[in-house]
Amino acid sequence: MSGMKRRCGLAAASAVALLAMAACGGSAGGTSNSSDADGDGISIALSNGFVNGWRLTLIEKFEAEAEKLKAEGVVSDYTTVNAPGENSATEQATQIRSLMLEDPDVLMVIPASSTALVPAVEEACNAGITVIVLDADMDAPCATVVRNDYAKWGEESIKPALEAIGGKGNIVINRGVIGSQPEEEFHARQLEILKDYPEVEVAAEVKGFCDSGTAQKELVGVLGSLPEIGAVPGCIGGMGVVQAFQSAGREAPVVVFDTDGKSLRFWQDSGINNGSFATLTDPGQAVAAIYVALALVDGEELPDEVVLPLLQIDQSQLGYWLSELGPDDYAAYPWDRETVRAALDAVKAGEPAVAPQVG
Amino acid sequence: MTTLTTTPRPSARARVKASAAHGSPALLAVVATAVIFTIAVRQQPGILSTSGLTLVLMSAVPLVLAAQAQMLIMAVGDVDLGVGFLIGLVTVIASTLLTSAPLWGALALIGLVAAYAVLGAAIEVIRIPSIIVTLGMSFVWLGLGLQLLPTPGGQAPAWLTEVGQWRPEWAPAPLLFIAAITIAAWWVIQRSRLGARVRALGSNQTTLRKLGWSTLRVRVQTYTIAAVLLICAGLMLAAQTRSGDINSASNFTLMSIVAVVIGGGSFAGGTAHPVGATFGAISLGLIGVLLSLASVASHLQSAAQGLIVLALLAGRIVMEKVVK
Numbered sequence: 264m265s266g267m268k269r270r271c272g273l274a275a276a277s278a279v280a281l282l283a284m285a286a287c288g289g290s291a292g293g294t295s296n297s298s299d300a301d302g303d304g305i306s307i308a309l310s311n312g313f314v315n316g317w318r319l320t321l322i323e324k325f326e327a328e329a330e331k332l333k334a335e336g337v338v339s340d341y342t343t344v345n346a347p348g349e350n351s352a353t354e355q356a357t358q359i360r361s362l363m364l365e366d367p368d369v370l371m372v373i374p375a376s377s378t379a380l381v382p383a384v385e386e387a388c389n390a391g392i393t394v395i396v397l398d399a400d401m402d403a404p405c406a407t408v409v410r411n412d413y414a415k416w417g418e419e420s421i422k423p424a425l426e427a428i429g430g431k432g433n434i435v436i437n438r439g440v441i442g443s444q445p446e447e448e449f450h451a452r453q454l455e456i457l458k459d460y461p462e463v464e465v466a467a468e469v470k471g472f473c474d475s476g477t478a479q480k481e482l483v484g485v486l487g488s489l490p491e492i493g494a495v496p497g498c499i500g501g502m503g504v505v506q507a508f509q510s511a512g513r514e515a516p517v518v519v520f521d522t523d524g525k526s527l528r529f530w531q532d533s534g535i536n537n538g539s540f541a542t543l544t545d546p547g548q549a550v551a552a553i554y555v556a557l558a559l560v561d562g563e564e565l566p567d568e569v570v571l572p573l574l575q576i577d578q579s580q581l582g583y584w585l586s587e588l589g590p591d592d593y594a595a596y597p598w599d600r601e602t603v604r605a606a607l608d609a610v611k612a613g614e615p616a617v618a619p620q621v622g
Numbered sequence: 623m624t625t626l627t628t629t630p631r632p633s634a635r636a637r638v639k640a641s642a643a644h645g646s647p648a649l650l651a652v653v654a655t656a657v658i659f660t661i662a663v664r665q666q667p668g669i670l671s672t673s674g675l676t677l678v679l680m681s682a683v684p685l686v687l688a689a690q691a692q693m694l695i696m697a698v699g700d701v702d703l704g705v706g707f708l709i710g711l712v713t714v715i716a717s718t719l720l721t722s723a724p725l726w727g728a729l730a731l732i733g734l735v736a737a738y739a740v741l742g743a744a745i746e747v748i749r750i751p752s753i754i755v756t757l758g759m760s761f762v763w764l765g766l767g768l769q770l771l772p773t774p775g776g777q778a779p780a781w782l783t784e785v786g787q788w789r790p791e792w793a794p795a796p797l798l799f800i801a802a803i804t805i806a807a808w809w810v811i812q813r814s815r816l817g818a819r820v821r822a823l824g825s826n827q828t829t830l831r832k833l834g835w836s837t838l839r840v841r842v843q844t845y846t847i848a849a850v851l852l853i854c855a856g857l858m859l860a861a862q863t864r865s866g867d868i869n870s871a872s873n874f875t876l877m878s879i880v881a882v883v884i885g886g887g888s889f890a891g892g893t894a895h896p897v898g899a900t901f902g903a904i905s906l907g908l909i910g911v912l913l914s915l916a917s918v919a920s921h922l923q924s925a926a927q928g929l930i931v932l933a934l935l936a937g938r939i940v941m942e943k944v945v946k
Contacts, residue, residue, distance in 0.1 A: 344914050345923065352774070352863065353681060353870055354910060360677040361914040364668045378775045379863035379870060382786065386677075442773045 304332075304339035305368040305560055307553065311345045312355050312375030316523060320593040321373075321398070321546035328550045337557065342367075352376035356383040363387055369556040371395045371549070377402070377444055393559050395552050398544065400444060407559060408568045409552040411544040413445040416573050417452030419542045420519055423577075424496035427517045427538025431462035433490050437471040437478050437497030437504065437519070449498070466490060471500045475521060479503030483510070492516045499543055502526045505533060515539075522574055524588035531581055541576040545618075547595030554603035569610050572596075572618040583622040596621065647886020648898030650938050654884065655905040658912055658930075665915040672794050679796035680862060682907030684709065686800050687855035688874045689881035689903040690807045690896060691848040696882050697811075698844050699824040699891025700745060700752030704760035705852060706875035708734065710868040711767040712856020717776030717866030724779070735849040742845030746838045760875070767868030774867035778860045786861030799858070800900060807896035810847070817894070820844050824891025881906055884934050905934070 309325055311318060322343050329341040344362065346355035352375045360383060362370060370392045374380045381403045387394050388405035396408045424434070436453065439446040457463060466489050471478030478500030486507060494517035495504045501518035502525075508515050515533070520526045520541035527541065548571050555569055574594050576584055584594050596602075596618050606616035659669075668674045688705055695702045712731065720727030741759065745752050788795050811817035819840045822830045827837055859871060883889075884905065885898025909930050913923045 342917060344917075351870075351873060352867065353859070354873075356863065357681040357907070357910050358914050360680060361666075361911040363677055364666045364674055364915070366668070376774050376863075376865075376867060376870075378865035379867055382783075382862060382864050444773065447773075 304336050305557070306340040306365075307338060307369045307371065307556065308341070308362045308365065308367040309343045309371045309373075309549070310355060310359050310362055311343065311373045312352070314345050316591055317543070317546055317593050318373070319591070320523075320595060321549045323592075324547055324595055325371075325549035325553070328553055332553065338553075340367075346375060352379035356380060359383040359387060363390055363392065366390070367392060368560060369393045369395065371397050371552055371556070372406075373397045374399050374401060393556055395556050395559075397549060397552050404567060407555060407565060409548055409555055410568070410570060411548065411573050412570045413448040414452040416445075416542070416544065417449035418456055419573055419575060420449070420498065421453045421456050421496040423538065423540050423542075424494040424517045424519065425456070425460050425463055428463075428493035430460050432493035433464045433466040434494045434496060435466055435482070435485075435489065435492055435516075436468045437495050437500055438468055439471070439473045439498030441470060441472070446498075453497070466492060471498060471503070473498040473500065475500045475503035475526070477503070479507045482507035486511045486513070494518070499526075499541075501539060501541070502529045505529075505535065520576075522576055522584075522594040524585070524590040524592050527576070527581060527585055527588065527594075528590065531585060536578060538578075540578070541594075543574055543593070545571060545574040545596050546593050547574075547598050550595075551598040551603045551606065554598070554600055555607065558607060565607065566610055569607065569616070571606060571616050574618075580622065647893070647938065647942075648895040648901070650934070650941055651885040651898045651901035651905060654934050654937070655901045655908065658905055658908045662908060662912045662915055665912070672791070673789075675794035676789060676796055678908065678911045679794060679800065679904070681910075682904050683796050683799045683803075684855040684859040684862070684871070685874060685877060685881065685903040685907055686803055686900050687851050687858060688871075688878040689885070689899040690803060691851035691855070692878035693807075693882045693885070693887050693894050693896065693899040694811075694820065694844050694848045694851070695752070696879075696887050696889065697820050697824050697891060697894035698841055700756075701879065701889065702756045702848065703753060703875055704756040704763055705878050706872040707760045707763035707767065707868065708849075708852050709856040709859060709871035709874055711763040711770075712853050713778075713860040713863070713870055714767045714771045714776070714866035714868050716782060716857055716860035717778045717864075718770050720782070721777055721779045731853050734853060735846060738845045738849030738852075739842050742842040743838060745845075746841040764868060771866050771868065774865060774870070776866040778864045778866070782857060782861045783864050786858070786864070800904070803854075804896055804900040807899075811894045811896050816840075816843060821892055821894055824893070826892070877906055878903070880931055880935075884931075884938065886938075906931070 307329060309322070311322065326341070326343060329338050332338040333341065344358055346358045355375045356379070359370070359372060363386065370387050372380065372384060372394065374396060377399050381401065384394055384396065384401065384403045384406050394406040396403065396406045398410055400410065401408060439449055457465065467485055469478060469481040469485065471481055482504060496519055499519050499521045501520035504518045505515045515535055515537070517537050518539045520530050520539060522541045522543040530539065551571055555565065559565060574596060576594060588594060598619055602619040609616045662678070663669050669678055688709060692702055692705060712734070715727055715730050719730055741755055744750065745755055811820070819830060819835055823837055823840045830837060830840070860866060863870065881902035882899050885900070885902030886895040887893055887899065909927050913926055918926050
């Protein structure tokens, strides 16, 4: 019994000693195995705010490209970490800070919040790390933002649908993640486009949250009270929208499908050919971001924001993507060194970046 | 040299039993922190520096404050399920009112303290279980937060962000905050009369009444101090994120309860171990750091975090069994 007491005492003493040692350690710490640009390749860490199918494709693409560059000796090491919890900025800030201890050359952040993570990002910049903010806007001038254009996405999510119904009729707008800043830009652009189509009537708005299942549930709730609907443009979820209409015994409207294999397969199998399409942000931007980071580490001056094109799939490209994608994969542009170079040159010249050739 | 002793010394066995019964719950949290910390340092020796410790302990500071507040409320036999959204609401107030109209912001924060005092009184007088009152209030905090700031953002006042950016050369700032908070809480609980009354309210109300103390007054005082601690937690979080988000601390509700339980508190009330609660909160914070450092497959991190917490709680039960 007294033995146990001693053990506990020792453990407590060692805990105190450790903390004291740490506190007195001054700035003697720091890793010895960190590599830098002019050494043998750069190290990249990716911090992701939360996980869904689209993000998994993004991480997969990132890791595949990093692995390839590692074999070439360009990248010495890479890590991917997802913050636990549901898109929690506080957890991700902790995670970014522990990644900073590993002293990577490049830190990529897919932020859970565009505001709350600014201090963590600035700390990383101050520690001499090249920081790339991915798939979000952020007001942190020390970081380079790589993202898609959300206003353009708003346009692409509605314009082809309005054209497909001949510019007149009733539509239901399928809103995205309401409350997020990209959604605000997305929706504002949609409303602008709608002004050009005076004969289009917005019969309802549903909160689909860019999720097929949610869109279906929301639509089933209101569909009974709606007139004939020609199109349900908005933030993806086309599969759920079609299923909602079919279960109500109504004809499928023009919808916006997700760009994953499962949705595209559904699109083909259901034989929908009314001008429906798929459009979504490009998970391949993570690969592009690697090359943006390499350019930055090489000392190239780049604009604060690199806006890359969206991914769009129409009926004619359906066959190609179906042959490329597994059920859970999202379509992504095949970015590589040359295409990113061309995109960067375009962005520097103030022109829109061009996507790599598909198919 | 005489073999006579006026009072017979208790046997070694009895002493261990007594010290274990009083100190061992807090000791578990200390040991857990030491173990997790040691493993983390092995993974990443860079932690052992002022900047390294600042990085890994920063996020624990608001949680330590929240855990002390929860500890007080659990000591009187209650539980607060509104902690997370209250802290979120404080970050929202800090990044909106406190910047644009400091006076109104300060008044709003004082209003929150007053609301907690009323909560304490309601729980004592009307005898509604605290779990229901605080759960209900958590939705009120959520609603108020969304009303003030529907999407995350805002800007915390400059003096507050300076607190978050304070980095003394000679010691890690978070460690200083944590030490100060813990010493203050320890003093209140172990050394002040109020501390004794708080514990008595949780374990032995009859005696408290016989001694002529108003249980209402003690409970209101407990809730008031807890509210002040929670507001400090919210301000600290806003200082670190420089912005407000009603959802930023939603996991603090359960995390603070777990920290208190790891640190030796109990749902039955009557116990309060400020040092244990602090180490409980630190160990929870360090688990996240450790998992990132150990490159646990990302999709397993949440599960791994849960398993470690379960192991800690199981460790406490085993420890108590061994002692008895």
